[in-house]
Amino acid sequence: MNTNNSKIAQAQDAPGIGNPKIVCKSFTDVDCFKEFFAHHKAEVIQLTSGYFQAEILSIQFGDIYFVYNQANLGLKLCAGPINNYINFSIIWSENEKEYSSFRYRIEPERTIFSFNGRGGDFISSHGGALTQILIPIKTFHTYADQLQRHDLDDNFRSKNHVNLPLTGMKEIKDYLKQLFWLAVHKPTWFQNPHIEKLVADDFVPLLISQIPIKLNSKSFLKPSRRAKLIAQAEQKMLAHLEKPLTLKQLAENLGCSSRALSFGFQDLFGVSPMRYLKVQRLNAVRQRLKAREPENCTIAILASEFGFYSPCHFTSDYKAMFGELPSETLRKTAKAHGEKS
Helix, strand or coil, X not given: CCCCCCCCCCCCCCCCCCCCCEEEEEECCHXXXXXXXXXXXXXXXXXXXXXXXXXXXEEEECCEEEEEEEECCCEXXXXXXXXXXXXXXXXXXXXXXXXXXCCEECCXXXXXXXXXXXXXXXXXXXXXXXXXXXXXXXXXXXXXXXXXXXXXXXXXXXXXXXXXXXHHHHHXXXXXXXXXXXXXXXXXXXXXXXXXXXXXXXXXXXXXXXXCXXXXXXXXXXXXXXXXXXXXXXXXXXXXXXXXCCHHHHHHHHCCCHHHHHXXXXXXXXXXXXXXXXXXXXXXXXXXXXHCCHHHCCHHHHHHCCCCCCHHHHHHHHHHHHCCCHHHHXXXXXXXXXXHC
């Protein structure tokens, strides 16, 4: 299976996959993709424009979940913690310049991340594929104790990221490739009663054994020097989506140079600060269009509430971002409201 450019889903929702513990979905509508994650208490922000395609494949083995999701556009994903679970996330890519979590740069060939219970925070500036492995905390510690890995304690989890040896990450990814291939092509194999224990006994010790025993500063990622600055800038933007804001004003408010902000945003999000602000505003308008009662919504007035004072430019930007006119979004909202009533 080519996990960098895969077509895992064989059909929409794959109804004939043959196993209720395997969920396979494909998306060509970013709003459906967002709604799927919203149902799982996660928020998705679209960062880049274009025709949207995404896939999700989830496999359940007892209380352990393997979730693969892939999208072709840049996205920011934020999720709350999952009670009583540890989430280990892995990137399928050889490009280490496009991914970050909690403002830390991810090295796809080495880094496992998001296991400290703070929830998920993942930025993919140009699309990509992510696998999340959800393991009950009790199960993880049981296997860790069996392997005498008492170093994998709360102090380890507080780091949130760890770098594995290249060979170790390859072993883990090779195992995951086999699981996902079997889920798509031989789903009935997972119905064998001994499979759940077999996978747990195989994979959890494999994961634990690849985490370096003697952890040092090189084992953990360091945030970029601009991480704190970019986080503050993003907070300022989100708090003032409806107000005019220039790059110079933002830099002055943060006590930094425009150059530092520009380099930081380009490094983390793959876009300039002002482009990122526009993307956030466009996403905010779209959410309002989808939530308003169509007969009481004036697009030009709504757009102006988020700093878009030229209807012509706003319409052009909106269509370039989402592939449809704002009026089309409103018509879809009206249709959805009509179907519900």
